Amino acid sequence: MTIERLRAALGEENATIAAMLPGDTERVEIHAGLDELLEVLGTLRRVGFERLEMLTAVDRGETFEVLYRIESRSLSIAATVRVDVPREEPRVASVFGLWPAADWQEREVYDLFGIRFAGHPDLRRILLPEDWMGFPLRKDYVDERIVRRPDYI
Amino acid sequence: MPLQVEERRDVIGADGRLVEELVVNVGPSHPSTHGVGRVIVHLDGEVVTKVEPVIGYLHRGIEKMAENRTYLQVVPLTDRLDYVGSMYANWAYCRTLERLADIAVPERAEYIRVIVCELQRIASHMMGLGASAADTGAFTMFVYCFDLRERIIEFFETLCGSRLTYNYVRPGGVSFDLPEGWLEDVSAFLETVDAKLVEMDQLFFGNVIARGRMKGIGVLSAEDAVAWGITGPSARASGVNWDLRKHDPYSVYPLFDFDVVVGDNGDSYDRGRTKIFECHESAKIIRQAIAKIPGGKFKTPLPRLIAPPAGDAYDHIESARGTLGVYLVSDGSVRPYRMHVRSPAFCNLAILPRLVPGHTLSDLIVVLGSLDPVFGEVDR
Amino acid sequence: MSSVAPFGWGMVAGLGAGLIIALAALIGVWWERKVSARVQLRLGPQQAGPYGLLQTLADTLKLVLKEDITPARADRRMFRMAPFLAFVPVATSMIVLPVVKGWAPLQIASGALFFLAVPGIAAAGILLAGWSSRNTYATIGGIRGAAQMVSYELPRTLSVLALCILGGTLNVVTLQESWRWWWVLATALGFLVYFIASIAELNRGPFDLPEAESELVAGFFADYSGIRWAVFMMVEYGGMVAASAFAAIAFFGGGFGIPGVAGTFLLIVITCVLATVMIWAKWTFPRMRPDQLMSFAWKVLTPMALVQLAIVGVIAAWL
Numbered sequence: 105m106t107i108e109r110l111r112a113a114l115g116e117e118n119a120t121i122a123a124m125l126p127g128d129t130e131r132v133e134i135h136a137g138l139d140e141l142l143e144v145l146g147t148l149r150r151v152g153f154e155r156l157e158m159l160t161a162v163d164r165g166e167t168f169e170v171l172y173r174i175e176s177r178s179l180s181i182a183a184t185v186r187v188d189v190p191r192e193e194p195r196v197a198s199v200f201g202l203w204p205a206a207d208w209q210e211r212e213v214y215d216l217f218g219i220r221f222a223g224h225p226d227l228r229r230i231l232l233p234e235d236w237m238g239f240p241l242r243k244d245y246v247d248e249r250i251v252r253r254p255d256y257i
Numbered sequence: 258m259p260l261q262v263e264e265r266r267d268v269i270g271a272d273g274r275l276v277e278e279l280v281v282n283v284g285p286s287h288p289s290t291h292g293v294g295r296v297i298v299h300l301d302g303e304v305v306t307k308v309e310p311v312i313g314y315l316h317r318g319i320e321k322m323a324e325n326r327t328y329l330q331v332v333p334l335t336d337r338l339d340y341v342g343s344m345y346a347n348w349a350y351c352r353t354l355e356r357l358a359d360i361a362v363p364e365r366a367e368y369i370r371v372i373v374c375e376l377q378r379i380a381s382h383m384m385g386l387g388a389s390a391a392d393t394g395a396f397t398m399f400v401y402c403f404d405l406r407e408r409i410i411e412f413f414e415t416l417c418g419s420r421l422t423y424n425y426v427r428p429g430g431v432s433f434d435l436p437e438g439w440l441e442d443v444s445a446f447l448e449t450v451d452a453k454l455v456e457m458d459q460l461f462f463g464n465v466i467a468r469g470r471m472k473g474i475g476v477l478s479a480e481d482a483v484a485w486g487i488t489g490p491s492a493r494a495s496g497v498n499w500d501l502r503k504h505d506p507y508s509v510y511p512l513f514d515f516d517v518v519v520g521d522n523g524d525s526y527d528r529g530r531t532k533i534f535e536c537h538e539s540a541k542i543i544r545q546a547i548a549k550i551p552g553g554k555f556k557t558p559l560p561r562l563i564a565p566p567a568g569d570a571y572d573h574i575e576s577a578r579g580t581l582g583v584y585l586v587s588d589g590s591v592r593p594y595r596m597h598v599r600s601p602a603f604c605n606l607a608i609l610p611r612l613v614p615g616h617t618l619s620d621l622i623v624v625l626g627s628l629d630p631v632f633g634e635v636d637r
Numbered sequence: 638m639s640s641v642a643p644f645g646w647g648m649v650a651g652l653g654a655g656l657i658i659a660l661a662a663l664i665g666v667w668w669e670r671k672v673s674a675r676v677q678l679r680l681g682p683q684q685a686g687p688y689g690l691l692q693t694l695a696d697t698l699k700l701v702l703k704e705d706i707t708p709a710r711a712d713r714r715m716f717r718m719a720p721f722l723a724f725v726p727v728a729t730s731m732i733v734l735p736v737v738k739g740w741a742p743l744q745i746a747s748g749a750l751f752f753l754a755v756p757g758i759a760a761a762g763i764l765l766a767g768w769s770s771r772n773t774y775a776t777i778g779g780i781r782g783a784a785q786m787v788s789y790e791l792p793r794t795l796s797v798l799a800l801c802i803l804g805g806t807l808n809v810v811t812l813q814e815s816w817r818w819w820w821v822l823a824t825a826l827g828f829l830v831y832f833i834a835s836i837a838e839l840n841r842g843p844f845d846l847p848e849a850e851s852e853l854v855a856g857f858f859a860d861y862s863g864i865r866w867a868v869f870m871m872v873e874y875g876g877m878v879a880a881s882a883f884a885a886i887a888f889f890g891g892g893f894g895i896p897g898v899a900g901t902f903l904l905i906v907i908t909c910v911l912a913t914v915m916i917w918a919k920w921t922f923p924r925m926r927p928d929q930l931m932s933f934a935w936k937v938l939t940p941m942a943l944v945q946l947a948i949v950g951v952i953a954a955w956l
Binding site (some may be wrong): 279281303390393394395396397398399400403460461464466467469470617618619620 | 673676677678679773775842843846920921922923924925926927928929
């Protein structure tokens, strides 16, 4: 029933249900387009997703996939919102205004992937030193200090 | 952030007047920062005006390293995340992997995991409480807490040979079965735990000086806690009634009867006291688990190289610090494509700049201690 | 009426005081380590000598052999002088204490005043130590220490003043000789105030914020190592013994007014008991925040001392 409500609230967005899990919380997968992301997340925030649990990114080759895992205690539902960000121009809207929990997590994604979050109040490196060059979690990150794994492992 | 901080500068204060601000650097090598954390503090006299945590001193690139190891080889890496609570760090990763690769876990293994994780929770809270007591100057409380922690670590040593990084919870179960007599020893230990916790509560939290140091310091409201993603005892002390073991239960927790410890005021005093009461609840859970534990296999036999189907999975558990989640992406090979750790200490530390301004430098130490960061987990 | 010992005796007395302070520090440190260990379910020094008695000697030897480091930024002369500026007043104040009933190395008409006022100079030593280190933490520690010592002088002095009113004299020797058993009851409040204020004066126990190890990393003596650090420790432990001894003499009649060796023995026993209570207090309580510390001095201890003065004033008028 809540899934229908969500679908109705989000409009054209593709909201599909992942496997129903043992446990009290339903899980929902939502794919959003880059331009509609802030709107989708804003709607979800209004509908009752009051907590942002995880914000991270995956390097998928041609795009980065940015994931938001948000939870609604009142609705007992957890949603994973995914958005694909083009590699050549990795910019996405910041959700700091919706969930302040995004503050450090967006800084971490910027630090390790180089994805810029537009609207973040203080986007700078958090884990690596300020003067670090490069974004280590990208798959094409090259650093001669990285130890090569031997083939037999 | 330049490495040198200016010592003294003139700034316009919040009320428009010119103040001479002192910028002090606390850490990264400091007895009170619970590891390698650095906090740049702007002081107006003794009052803190701005706090800026600088982290990353323990960043080892565990997430990147995980991409270069097989799924089983990642388990010891997770030990080093929250090194004060290796058991549940292992468990979070194993749960996610089991979800990803659809691995079944025998019931006995689940019971063992619960027992071991709750013991770890007590040990972790003892570390957090002891360290924050030592920060305020109550060294005796520190020693008492570590006495309790030492007993638990001795149990773990008997169990898996290691005192700090256990590598015990594995995908599909646990690595060794319980030794003979271990459960009896733990039961005997648990009989003394409640009395010791009460004594510690009276020694430290009943003390008028400790109350003066901690009550009303670093108050976190429930709305802020939810909005900023604060989880664990720090959030529950602010009145947020959310414990994954009860509200999004996993493993065999639904079979146990225990309470969620929720505080009222959200100040440092409540955050500390919540930890003591959570230890009581953990002892309760362990007793019930010991009574009900079945026989059977302690592990599902698995090949050394696990190749889950392509896809991704996220699972989370309630660790001593909050919601510890692991996100795994698989591309069908024997190595993870991406591993991300949703670290509760990292998310909880983000609230520090909001809690401290208006208090004094001594209060910064108290608040930092009450948030209980472990920098292995903060920095990964 | 005063008697000052002739020149030769003065030097002996001075050396004696210095030696007693050093001995007090030696034994005090050992005793503290043993007491705190037992409180914390540990054993304390074991190896050096029987029951670890020689441990402090071993530590002092190590400290003496250490390199004498003066930080590059510090003001060298002040930095080197500061520990002794803190130590000498505390050591000197001990010479007015009557170790045997009726005799003190220095018997002056204002003995009590001398004992209370002279250690106040140590506040300057602490401030100077913090200031000359030219290091943020040390400066904060030094300022806190000075503010604390100045604040706690008042209740301390007032409580001893109550006693002097009862005795009608500031001369410590005469005070001890005119001690009556019921003074213990009449000045109980004053004793409490004096005891707590002394702990604060020494930067010990719940009032050790200036040297807060976990916050300021040893505060005003952060940059001191080796023998200079040991001198600060001697100030603390020597001061602890001096304060306990004075309390034993003034409030408990230095062995309950018993003359001779028995009296001195009792004096030592009571001093040890009081020093043990100070150690016990340090290891039980967390430390107070600076503003709480100040408000405690001004809003709690000083009124209590004034109440004690009022009580004693009534009694003295009635007598």
